[in-house]
Amino acid sequence: MLDDFLTRAVLAGVMVAVVAGPLGAFMVWRRMAYFGDTLAHSGLLGVALGFLLGLNLNLMVTVVCVLVAVILVLLQRRQELASDTLLGILAHSTLSLGLVAVAFVEGLRVDLMAYLFGDILAVTRSDLAAIALGGIFALVLLVLLWRPLLAITVHEELARIEGVPVLPVRLGLMLLIALVIASAMQVVGVLLITSLMIIPAATARRFARTPEQMALFAAGIGALAVLGGIWGSFAYDTPTGPSIVVAAMLAFVVASLLRWPLRRGIRNRSD
Amino acid sequence: MKIENPPTDSRATHGDVPLLEAVGLGLELGGRTLLHEVSLSVRRGQVVVVIGPNGAGKTSLLRVMLGLWQPTHGAVHRPPGLRIGYMPQRIQVDPILPLSVRRFMTLRYRLPKHVLLDRLHEVGIPHLLDAPLQNLSGGEMQRALLARALLADPDLLVLDEPDQGVDVGGQAEVFELIDRLRTRTGCGVLMVSHELHLVMAAADTVVCLNQHVCCTGRPEEVSRHPEYQRLFPETGLAAIGIYTHRHNHVHGLAGDVRPVDACKDPGHSHDAR
Numbered sequence: 001m002l003d004d005f006l007t008r009a010v011l012a013g014v015m016v017a018v019v020a021g022p023l024g025a026f027m028v029w030r031r032m033a034y035f036g037d038t039l040a041h042s043g044l045l046g047v048a049l050g051f052l053l054g055l056n057l058n059l060m061v062t063v064v065c066v067l068v069a070v071i072l073v074l075l076q077r078r079q080e081l082a083s084d085t086l087l088g089i090l091a092h093s094t095l096s097l098g099l100v101a102v103a104f105v106e107g108l109r110v111d112l113m114a115y116l117f118g119d120i121l122a123v124t125r126s127d128l129a130a131i132a133l134g135g136i137f138a139l140v141l142l143v144l145l146w147r148p149l150l151a152i153t154v155h156e157e158l159a160r161i162e163g164v165p166v167l168p169v170r171l172g173l174m175l176l177i178a179l180v181i182a183s184a185m186q187v188v189g190v191l192l193i194t195s196l197m198i199i200p201a202a203t204a205r206r207f208a209r210t211p212e213q214m215a216l217f218a219a220g221i222g223a224l225a226v227l228g229g230i231w232g233s234f235a236y237d238t239p240t241g242p243s244i245v246v247a248a249m250l251a252f253v254v255a256s257l258l259r260w261p262l263r264r265g266i267r268n269r270s271d
Numbered sequence: 272m273k274i275e276n277p278p279t280d281s282r283a284t285h286g287d288v289p290l291l292e293a294v295g296l297g298l299e300l301g302g303r304t305l306l307h308e309v310s311l312s313v314r315r316g317q318v319v320v321v322i323g324p325n326g327a328g329k330t331s332l333l334r335v336m337l338g339l340w341q342p343t344h345g346a347v348h349r350p351p352g353l354r355i356g357y358m359p360q361r362i363q364v365d366p367i368l369p370l371s372v373r374r375f376m377t378l379r380y381r382l383p384k385h386v387l388l389d390r391l392h393e394v395g396i397p398h399l400l401d402a403p404l405q406n407l408s409g410g411e412m413q414r415a416l417l418a419r420a421l422l423a424d425p426d427l428l429v430l431d432e433p434d435q436g437v438d439v440g441g442q443a444e445v446f447e448l449i450d451r452l453r454t455r456t457g458c459g460v461l462m463v464s465h466e467l468h469l470v471m472a473a474a475d476t477v478v479c480l481n482q483h484v485c486c487t488g489r490p491e492e493v494s495r496h497p498e499y500q501r502l503f504p505e506t507g508l509a510a511i512g513i514y515t516h517r518h519n520h521v522h523g524l525a526g527d528v529r530p531v532d533a534c535k536d537p538g539h540s541h542d543a544r
Contacts, residue, residue, distance in 0.1 A: 028367050029365060029367060029368045031365070147378065147379075150378060151378045151379055153368070154362070154364055154368070154370065154375065154378060155359055155362050157339065157357075157359060158357060158359050158362075159378075159379070160339060161337055161338075161339070161355065161357045162357075162379045162423075163379075164379070202367070205367055205369065208369045209369050209371070209403075210369055210370075210371070210374060211368060211369060211370060211374070213369070214368075214369055
């Protein structure tokens with residue numbers, strides 16, 4: 001069954017979406033969309049370093065993402081530059097560093113487009129195994145961190161006073177984001193990864209009444225977007241990664257147009 | 272990560288040992304002195320209110336006393352096992368996060384519904400158990416925060432401007448509520464505020480802070496103190512009791528109007544407190 005490249009693509013995409021959805025919910029809640037985007041941009045640097053050092057690419061991407069995340073947090077602490085300025089600097093300089101570093105890899109022809117926009121149809125069996133492994137690890141970590149993460153998302157000081165180990169939990173979240181970026185890179189590419197996290201989560205908000213519902217719905221909507229994108233890419237001969245993002249966007253637009261009664265959770269306050 | 276249930280062992284302190292004691296606290300941040308030689312203590316059953324103008328270091332003091340920040344000088348003593356219920360100044364939950372009051376209260380501890388309802392009932396909002404947090408008004412939110420602070424069965428309640436975002440009538444109710452809780456549970460209360468009149472009337476001890484402790488004592492004493500009058504010139508002597516006015520009705524904690532029904536005799540009215 002796994003011999004079929006389409007089956008592998010679907011499996012890889014759905015697995016990534018199932019992890020990216022719930023994590024995307026946290027990125028939306030914590031207003032970390034641009035933060036995640038910056039980490040994703042640095043993924044290419046991880047790829048280049050992996051080639052240069054002859055190490056596992058997924059591992060190197062994860063390592064580089066975590067490092068960039070730590071640098072970001074340290075720089076944000078100094079508060080000399082606004083957060084969005086810092087993110088803008090890091091996002092594009094790490095991406096450019098990655099592009100430059102790739103050029104240094106002698107005698108190797110790296111398919112840049114595959115890393116920038118994903119190449120899900122080229123997923124091999126071992127890629128699939130890596131995605132599954134990373135995905136399961138990320139899901140377990142997410143379940144373990146769920147309550148403390150939610151607590152620090154609602155009110156960090158309150159959580160700290162109540163004994164939540166804030167720093168380890170935040171580092172855990174960064175590790176999670178890095179893991180998802182490493183495995184999602186093949187599906188939608190470094191430039192589009194954030195969308196696979198943010199759009200399903202934002203879509204899920206309309207239907208959710210609890211944080212857990214929102215996370216589950218986000219996983220489901222992400223999986224649907226992957227299926228729709230792969231199908232569309234086949235039917236209309238379009239690039240697969242961007243097709244998946246377009247499918248997610250369509251889901252978001254449709255959900256926004258629905259006059260869903262659960263909307264009362266957000267507005268409809270009579271006073 | 273393991274989620275512990277709230278501890279249920281015996282009270283952390285007995286007798287006259289302070290629940291929380293700051294000795295000679297100094298705090299310097301970025302070359303600025305935020306706190307200088309601040310000492311204060313809170314005992315069981317005592318309501319201590321820290322007042323001061325904006326920028327006086329009230330919130331910094333609270334953070335140091337809670338152990339969130341390390342003081343540059345001095346120390347904070349607390350008995351081991353002290354349970355603190357903390358009510359933050361204000362909480363803004365983005366509407367993108369679907370969170371009911373119930374879920375908000377069980378963020379840290381998993382508790383059965385009747386316990387949550389008991390606490391919500393105590394602060395007067397049992398009907399809001401399943402309401403989305405974002406729909407609460409300022410006063411309802413303060414009550415939800417207070418109910419949450421009570422979940423740990425605290426020895427000490429620490430409240431950061433509990434009167435924020437609440438109108439004057441609501442403020443009086445919040446302070447009344449805090450007073451009732453103190454009486455029922457016997458916990459100590461440490462509160463920070465810049466609302467003078469109501470909070471001073473609710474206090475046993477007032478600490479007037481402006482980087483250092485300007486004056487401290489019973490509310491009447493502090494309001495007559497020249498340092499206090501220098502800090503709050505417009506209030507001066509008449510600080511206390513300004514809002515002790517008469518009502519022929521009371522407001523339920525949800526804001527509804529109810530007749531005063533504490534006694535059967537309709538021929539007189541009751542004071543607000």
